[in-house]
Amino acid sequence: MSRRSLAHHIASPRAIVSVAVDAEHSDIAAYILMLSHAQRRDDRLYSLAVAPTHRGRGLAGQLLQECERLSHAPNLYLEVRTDNDTAIALYQRLGFRETARRKSYYQDGMDALVMIKSKSQ
Template identity: 45%
Template sequence: MAREKPAAVLRDARPSDLDGLLVLEAMFPGDRLAPRQFRRHLASPTARLRVAEREGALAGYALLFLRRGSGVARLYSIAVDPAQRGAGLGALLLADAERQARDARRGELRLEVRSDNEAAIALYRRAGYREQGRIPDYYEDGCDALRFGKALDGSRP
């Protein structure tokens, strides 16, 4: 009988998580966040950097921006360790980002995703996100981005 993996714990990222965040970031090609950027986001009152921890190790993170004076939150980045895929961590981090945005009184969450990232696009669609457009040549390798949005109050974005 296969043993189930223990549930992930979601929490605010801490400066001591920087090394683990950089390890996660290095697992993905291109457009990586630098140590300086992570440090700035950790200290920013308008950013929510949350991590999923499993068995004492970082298994994923989500970075949410909450611009002052705006009713829209932006999911800037979400990453899950490839070895942890299929365990629902992406959905867990996404739901947590939505909760963070609602708690900050934002009525909509928007994000961009690589147009070739089928798994992430499927995750967003399952969670009720609607495609709002395409941004040509968005990523450093020339890949287009798809913009998605979701109203957090139940109305259409």
């Protein structure tokens, strides 16, 4: 996600952002951005990234669970590249399931999986 796009979304009243801070280095270790929809049923997990030096410690899962707590929607959904095995495995572990596939969704032609999680499950 570009810096400009991130700045735009963070300013939106629909955005819920959660950040993990590396206190020792006064830096951001990870962030998650969720967009809520007034008229739609489901909230969308729009962007999630963990800094390379902080990966493999469960930070993404913690941020996702925080978003689930903050969301008032019955379902959360997200799109993920079909070649992003690490992210897909993480989402499956946390209870997301594949609901659709979007052909050539990304600029380089890669497909997206649409994954959804019902908060009542």
